[in-house]
Amino acid sequence: MYVCTCNAVTEREVRQAITEGARTNAQLRQRLDAKRVCGSCDDCLEEYLAEASEEQYEIPTPFVFPAPCLTNGAG
Numbered sequence: 001m002y003v004c005t006c007n008a009v010t011e012r013e014v015r016q017a018i019t020e021g022a023r024t025n026a027q028l029r030q031r032l033d034a035k036r037v038c039g040s041c042d043d044c045l046e047e048y049l050a051e052a053s054e055e056q057y058e059i060p061t062p063f064v065f066p067a068p069c070l071t072n073g074a075g
């Protein structure tokens with residue numbers, strides 16, 4: 001699916017650019033060699049960046065070892 005039709009940039013290419021370090025709209029455009037022509041993809045690019053940012057700062061679920069009282073019957 002094309003995200004930026006003016007530059008024929010696909011969703012896959014946008015995600016790859018973010019994975020490789022693009023963190024702003026300008027960085028994305030630079031990495032993708034996608035000049036701002038009509039600007040109608042700006043909001044969409046921002047959404048991809050926001051989504052990636054949320055994923056980056058998502059708090060991982062800590063691995064919790066089972067309590068000893070649940071594994072050896074002691075308690």
Ligand code: FES
Pocket residue numbers: 003004005006007035036037038039040041042
């Ligand atoms: S759709 Fe991206 S600049 Fe026009």
